[in-house]
Structure formats: C-alpha cells, structure tokens
Amino acid sequence: MAExxxxxxxxxxxxxxxxxxxxxxxxxxxxxxxALSSDQTVSTGSFSLIPTExxxxxxVRIFQTQQPVGNFVLNSVIISVLSAVGxxxxxxxxxxxxxxxxxxxKNITFMIVLATMMIPAQxxxxxxxxxxxxxxxxxxxxxxxxxxxxxxxxxxxxxxxxVTRLPLEMDEAAMVDGLGYFGIFRRIVLPMMTPVLxxxxxxxxxxxxxxxMGPLIYLNEDTKMPLALGVQLLTSTSQELQTPPxxxxxxxxxxxxxxMIIIYxxxxxxxxxxxxxxxxAGVK
Amino acid sequence: MTTLQQKTxxxxxxxxxxxxxxxxxxxxxxxxxxxxxxxWLFISPWIIGFVVFLLGPMLASVYLSFTDWDSFTDPNWVxxxxxxxxxxxxxxxxxxxxxxxYFAFFSVPLGMAIALWLAALLNKKMRARKIxxxxxxxxxxxxxxxxxxxxxxxxxxxxxxxxxxxxxxxxDGPAWLFDSEWVKPAIILLSLWQAGGATVxxxxxxxGIPQEFYEAAEIDGASSVRQFWSITFPQLxxxxxxxxxxxxxxxxxxxxxxxxxxxxxPDNASQMVVPLLFSEAxxxxxxxxxxxxxxxxxxxxxxxxxxxxxxxxxxxxxxxxVKN
Numbered sequence: 117m118a119e120x121x122x123x124x125x126x127x128x129x130x131x132x133x134x135x136x137x138x139x140x141x142x143x144x145x146x147x148x149x150x151a152l153s154s155d156q157t158v159s160t161g162s163f164s165l166i167p168t169e170x171x172x173x174x175x176v177r178i179f180q181t182q183q184p185v186g187n188f189v190l191n192s193v194i195i196s197v198l199s200a201v202g203x204x205x206x207x208x209x210x211x212x213x214x215x216x217x218x219x220x221x222k223n224i225t226f227m228i229v230l231a232t233m234m235i236p237a238q239x240x241x242x243x244x245x246x247x248x249x250x251x252x253x254x255x256x257x258x259x260x261x262x263x264x265x266x267x268x269x270x271x272x273x274x275x276x277x278x279v280t281r282l283p284l285e286m287d288e289a290a291m292v293d294g295l296g297y298f299g300i301f302r303r304i305v306l307p308m309m310t311p312v313l314x315x316x317x318x319x320x321x322x323x324x325x326x327x328x329m330g331p332l333i334y335l336n337e338d339t340k341m342p343l344a345l346g347v348q349l350l351t352s353t354s355q356e357l358q359t360p361p362x363x364x365x366x367x368x369x370x371x372x373x374x375x376m377i378i379i380y381x382x383x384x385x386x387x388x389x390x391x392x393x394x395x396x397a398g399v400k
Numbered sequence: 401m402t403t404l405q406q407k408t409x410x411x412x413x414x415x416x417x418x419x420x421x422x423x424x425x426x427x428x429x430x431x432x433x434x435x436x437x438x439x440w441l442f443i444s445p446w447i448i449g450f451v452v453f454l455l456g457p458m459l460a461s462v463y464l465s466f467t468d469w470d471s472f473t474d475p476n477w478v479x480x481x482x483x484x485x486x487x488x489x490x491x492x493x494x495x496x497x498x499x500x501x502y503f504a505f506f507s508v509p510l511g512m513a514i515a516l517w518l519a520a521l522l523n524k525k526m527r528a529r530k531i532x533x534x535x536x537x538x539x540x541x542x543x544x545x546x547x548x549x550x551x552x553x554x555x556x557x558x559x560x561x562x563x564x565x566x567x568x569x570x571x572d573g574p575a576w577l578f579d580s581e582w583v584k585p586a587i588i589l590l591s592l593w594q595a596g597g598a599t600v601x602x603x604x605x606x607x608g609i610p611q612e613f614y615e616a617a618e619i620d621g622a623s624s625v626r627q628f629w630s631i632t633f634p635q636l637x638x639x640x641x642x643x644x645x646x647x648x649x650x651x652x653x654x655x656x657x658x659x660x661x662x663x664x665x666p667d668n669a670s671q672m673v674v675p676l677l678f679s680e681a682x683x684x685x686x687x688x689x690x691x692x693x694x695x696x697x698x699x700x701x702x703x704x705x706x707x708x709x710x711x712x713x714x715x716x717x718x719x720x721x722v723k724n
Contacts, residue, residue, distance in 0.1 A: 125624065126526065133521050137535035140596060143550050144538060146561050150553065161559025206445045213442035217435055229446065232454055236653060236701065238674060238694040242464065242681050243457035246471065266449020297438040326543030328656040333682060344545045348660050351549065362553050369546035376541045 151175075151366040158362045171363070178367045181350065187339045188346035189371060195260050195331075195342055196324040202264035203271055203320040204313050210267045211275025212301050212309075216287065226276075233269045237329075245333055259334045260327075264320065271316045274390065278312040279305060315390040318383040322376055343372050465691035475688065482692035493693070496664070496671040497700075499584060503672065504651035507588045511595040512643060516636070518595075519602035520628060533600070540597030548660040551590045552577070577661055580669035587657055587670060598643050605639045606632060637716040645708055652701050673697050 142165065149167040150158065151174060157163050178185050214226055248259040282305065290300050331345040338346065347368040351360040380387075440447075465482055467475035486493050518536050522529060542550070554561050555576040563573030574582040613631045622630065655674040658664060664671030664679075673693065681690035 126524070129521050129524050129526060133518075133532045136518060136521070137532050140539055140593065141535045142561075143554055143593065144542075146554065147550055165561070206449075210443045210446045213439050217439035217442065218432070219436035219439035222439065225443070228450070232450065234702070235454065235458065236649070236694070236698055238653065238677060239461050239698055240454060240457035241694070242687050242691055243460035244453060245682075246460070246687075247452075247457070249471075263449065263453050265445065266453065267446040272446065297435070297442070301442075326545065328545050328659075329678070332659075332678075344543055347545060348549065351552070359559075365549055366553065369542075369549050372546040373542045376543060377538065380541050 147366045147369055150362050151370055153363045155361065155363065159359050161359075163362075174363050174367050178350075178364050178371075181361075181364060183346060183349045184339050185343075185346065185350075185368070185371075188341055188343040191257070191340060191346075192325055192342040192344065195257050196321045198257075198261045199264040199324040200317040200320040202261065202266075203268060204317050206265050206267040207271035207275055207316060208306060208309060208313060209301070211272045212279055212305055214272065214276040215279035216300075216305070217297065229269050229272055233273075241333070248334065253334075255335055255337055255340060257335075257340070260324070260330050264324075271319070274316065275309065275312055278309065278390070282308050311386050312390055314383065315386045318379055318387060321379060325376060326372075343368070347372055461691045461694065464688050465695050467688040468686075469688040470685045471687045472685070478688070482689050483696070486689075486692055486696060492668055492671060493673075493676060495668050496673050496676045499668075499670060500652055500654070500672045502584055503588060503591075503654060504648060506585075507591040508644065508647040508651050510588070511592055511647065512598065512640060514592060514595040515598035515602055515643075516633075516640070518599045519606060520632065522599065522603055523606045523632075533603070536596035536599055538596075540594045542594075544656045545660065547590060547594065548657045551586070551593075552661055555586055555589075577670075578666060580666045583662055583666065583670040587654075587661070590657055591651075591654075601639055601643070602636060605636050609635045634717045638718060641708070641712050641716045645705055648704050648708065649701055652697060652704075 145165055146163075149165060150163050152167045152170050152172070153163045153174075154169060154171050157169065214222065214229075244259070248254060251258075253259050253262075286304050286308075287300050290304050295303065325342075326344055327342075328344050331342050335341050335345065338349065341349075347365070350365045350368050464475065466477060466479055468478045468482075469475035522533055522536070539547070555563075557563060557573070557575040557578060560573075560576075562576075566573040576582050576586040609632065613635075614627060617627045617631060653674050654672055655678065658670055658672050658675045659678070662670045664675055674697070677690050677693045677697070680686045680693065
C-alpha cells in the first residue's frame with residue numbers, strides 16, 4: 117500500500133515536471149525552429165515546433181540585412197567587456213579597503229554604500245543624461261562604460277564580505293616584510309579574490325549585455341548600437357502590417373541569448389559559491 | 401538596520417579587531433593615520449562615483465522636479481505644480497500607475513507560486529532532475545529584449561504558436577498585444593516565463609532544511625502536502641520574502657517589454673510608469689515633469705517595501721529570532 121502511494125506520487129511528479137518543463141522550453145524550441153526556416157515558410161506562417169528545414173544560411177544572411185548586425189555584436193562585446201573590467205578593478209579596490217583597512221568614519225561610509233542600493237536608476241537618469249550631454253558623450257559608449265569604473269554598491273558589498281573571510285596571516289607577514297597597503301592588495305589579496313572577481317565579471321557582463329534602456333538613451337546611430345538595442349530594428353519592415361522577417365529576428369535573439377547561456381554554464385560554479393560564501397543567497 | 405549602527409555589526413565583519421597581534425595593536429598613531437589615508441585613497445573611486453553619478457544627480461533631480469524644463473532653455477521654477485498635475489489631473493499617469501500595480505499584483509505572486517511549485521517538484525529524488533532543472537531555468541538566462549521579441553512572435557494573433565495551440569482546443573485566441581483587454585495578461589505571461597530563476601534559489605533553501613523534520617512528520621503520519629505547508633514553506637519564507645521585495649522593485653521598473661512590444665498601447669492599456677517617464681523625458685523633453693514621476697515612483701516602491709517589511713514579522717520565519 118505504502119509502495120503504491122510512492123509510485124503514484126512519483127508519477128505525479130514526473131507528469132508535472134514534464135508538462136511544466138515543456139511549457140518553459142517550447143518557446144525556445146520555436147526560436148530555433150523559426151531561425152532555421154526559409155523566408156517563405158515564415159511569411160506564410162507555416163512553421164512548426166519541430167524544425168522541418170535547416171536553413172543555416174540564415175545565420176550568415178543576418179549580417180547582410182540593412183541593419184549593421186556585425187557592428188551590433190562588436191559594440192556589445194566592447195561595452196560589456198570594458199564595463200566588466202571597470203567593475204572588477206574599482207570594486208576590488210574599494211571592497212578590499214572596507215574589509216581590511218581601518219579609519220574613522222568607515223562604518224558610516226559603508227552604510228551609505230549600502231543605502232545607495234535603494235536608489236532606483238530612474239531618479240538619476242535625467243541629470244546623468246544632462247551631465248553626459250554637457251560632456252559631449254552622447255552617441256558614444258562612454259556613458260555606458262565609464263560609470264563602471266567607480267564601483268557599484270552591490271559588488272563592493274560582495275567583495276568586502278568575501279575578503280573579511282580570507283585569512284589575515286599572509287597580510288600580516290607581508291606587512292612585516294615591508295610591503296605597503298597597495299602591495300598587499302595587489303600581490304596577496306587580489307589573487308585570493310579571483311572567485312569573487314569572476315562572479316562580478318559575470319554579473320556585469322550579463323547585465324550590460326542585456327541592458328536596453330542605457331543604450332536607448334545614449335546611442336542614436338545604428339552603427340553604434342549594441343545588439344540588445346539593435347536587434348529589435350530587425351523587426352522593422354518596409355511596409356506596415358507586413359510580417360517581420362521572423363527567421364532573422366529569431367537568429368538575432370539566438371545571438372543575444374546564447375552567450376549568456378554559455379557564460380552561465382561555465383560560471384555557475386563561481387556564482388553559486390559566491391552566494392554561499394558571502395551569505396547573500398538569492399541576490400543575482 | 402539598527403544593528404548596523406553598532407561599532408561591530410557582525411562578528412565576521414571585523415576580523416581584524418580580534419585577530420590583531422599584540423605588537424600591531426601598539427602601533428604608533430602615525431601608522432593608524434597612514435592606514436586611514438590609504439583607506440580613503442582606496443575608496444576614492446567610489447566616493448567620486450557617488451558624488452558625480454548619484455548624489456549630484458539626485459539633488460539635481462529634486463530641484464528639476466519643481467521646474468518646467470525642456471533641457472535647452474533655462475529651467476522655470478513651478479513649485480509643486482508637477483506633482484499636483486501628476487496626482488490630480490494626468491489621466492495617462494493614473495492609468496500607467498494602475499497598470500503597473502496590476503502587473504506587479506499578478507506577476508510577482510504568480511511568479512513566486514510557480515517557482516515554489518517547480519522547486520517542490522524538483523526537490524524529490526528522481527532521474528533526469530538536472531535536465532528538468534536546466535529546462536526550467538533556461539528562460540531566466542534569456543535577455544529581456546530577446547524575451548520580448550520571442551513573445552512578439554509567439555503571441556502573434558494569427559500565425560502565432562500560442563493561438564494555434566489554443567485553436568487545437570477550439571479556443572479562438574485573442575489578439576494579445578493588440579487587444580486592450582489582453583495586453584496586460586500578455587505582458588504578465590512574458591514575465592512568468594522567467595519565473596524559473598527563483599526556483600534554483602528555493603531549491604538551495606530546501607536543501608538546508610533538516611531532514612529530521614520530515615522524518616518526524618512522517619512518523620506522525622503527515623501527508624506530503626501537509627509536510628510542504630508545515631515544514632517546507634515556513635522554512636523558506638526568508639527566501640520568499642527576499643524574492644518578494646526584489647520582485648516588487650523589479651515589477652515597478654518594467655520597461656523594455658512595454659517599450660518594444662506595445663509602446664504603452666493600445667490606448668494606454670499597457671502604459672506603465674517607467675515607459676511613461678522615459679517618453680516624457682526623452683521624447684517630449686519634459687525633464688522636470690519626468691523627474692517628478694521618478695520621485696513618485698521612488699516613494700511608491702519605498703512605501704511598498706516598508707509595508708512588506710512590517711507585515712513580514714507576521715509570516716517570515718527566522719530560526720534564530722526570538723519573538724516576544
């Protein structure tokens with residue numbers, strides 16, 4: 117009797133999971149199926165869930181549309197890589213100081229750092245736009261990249277939590293050997309920080325790669341747009357009510373999503389460890 | 401927050417205090433001053449960023465919210481007129497506020513319920529668990545712009561996959577994004593597709609629940625449903641609470657979906673606060689008015705967060721907390 121109950125509950129679990137995961141996964145199957153469809157199939161709407169044709173040339177044709185898709189991809193890479201570099205170095209420096217150095221006013225300063233997390237970006241959006249406009253940075257990558265070189269409250273918090281848990285003996289030995297604070301930071305603490313720095317690089321890469329509003333505010337020339345902003349231009353058609361070239365649009369979403377999935381696959385170990393070791397489980 | 405004001409917030413936070421060797425403790429104060437100088441030097445990037453990109457803009461934003469400004473001529477002081485107009489006259493703003501509440505009210509709890517249900521299923525010992533977990537989590541990794549485009553395709557009125565599936569069951573699917581009745585549910589649907597993101601966290605939380613609780617419940621003859629509500633759910637409330645707060649904040653800032661899919665239409669049926677703010681600021685150049693919207697948004701989100709914190713005492717369970 118008890119065994120029967122177990123079987124029944126296992127069957128329910130499998131059935132539930134099968135249904136749920138198919139619903140979650142179906143849209144992605146459609147993406148692949150449509151990305152591989154011919155123009156004709158797409159315009160007549162005769163595509164299906166399971167791909168029936170494999171037009172791999174769509175992945176080349178997307179670079180030959182009126183939209184500079186090659187530029188989009190390159191711009192995305194430049195913006196997100198430089199942003200990640202900026203975040204890693206600035207947050208490492210600041211996070212280290214909050215974890216290891218003593219000064220009057222440190223605690224209150226750290227509270228201000230934490231408090232800034234509560235200010236939504238929309239509040240500062242307009243004055244920042246004016247600032248960058250005055251600097252002549254509109255239609256350049258600078259407004260999207262430069263702010264990342266000044267640290268970010270959440271990353272600083274992560275690093276500080278991580279460094280406070282590192283052993284202090286090496287720092288002290290280095291101090292006795294006459295290494296200065298900057299030397300200790302660069303030679304001793306920075307190498308030990310690698311896991312948290314990788315996690316921060318991943319967070320920043322994913323966030324910048326997918327960011328839509330920033331590029332929308334600051335970039336207005338097609339050739340300067342990152343993929344997240346440019347890809348939607350593919351849906352524009354010469355005539356109204358004409359069906360967008362869905363096959364190419366879906367290739368675009370593959371280009372936008374696949375790097376994130378790959379980064380997650382290789383980086384999940386670091387992100388998972390980070391959540392556990394800093395006690396900040398649940399924060400992306 | 402009050403604990404943060406004490407000198408040592410958490411034991412782990414200040415490891416130096418306990419760990420300083422005696423000889424370092426007796427360092428001359430010039431060493432301490434040098435250490436402090438280095439502290440300020442090291443955090444100077446954050447200080448500069450804070451002043452230039454946050455504090456300065458925040459003060460400017462407060463000022464601008466009391467002006468009428470097109471960003472080309474000089475700002476014109478109008479007092480509280482922007483706020484008065486927003487609160488009493490601007491029907492589009494009221495509608496966008498209503499729509500945003502509607503979106504948050506359904507997308508946040510439903511998303512959480514789905515994530516919890518999936519986590520409960522995935523927490524059982526079974527084959528292919530990892531595959532199921534990946535399938536459920538994948539949508540969460542897709543950038544929101546791609547999600548919007550994918551759903552633009554899926555929700556297409558005639559050829560779209562969703563309406564074709566509905567047609568199989570004899571249901572005549574609505575025009576979704578083009579129908580003022582269905583556009584909000586459509587945008588909610590889009591956010592629910594990414595609900596699996598929280599599942600991984602909930603699963604991690606479930607792993608931390610002591611097995612003895614379940615063994616004891618088993619002996620008492622509690623059903624698995626009863627075990628879920630009496631053990632699993634209370635133990636997970638801190639994670640659920642965290643996700644609730646983040647979910648509310650995120651829902652009120654919804655932007656890309658609306659901007660790409662509907663531009664707030666049809667007939668403002670899907671207009672939300674941030675897309676409205678964006679178009680006031682960067683399409684109509686009503687910088688002062690848009691600044692006032694941003695502060696109202698901030699106040700609403702803050703109020704909701706406070707409400708969530710206050711009510712959390714009634715339902716969030718902290719193991720180490722002593723209640724009186």
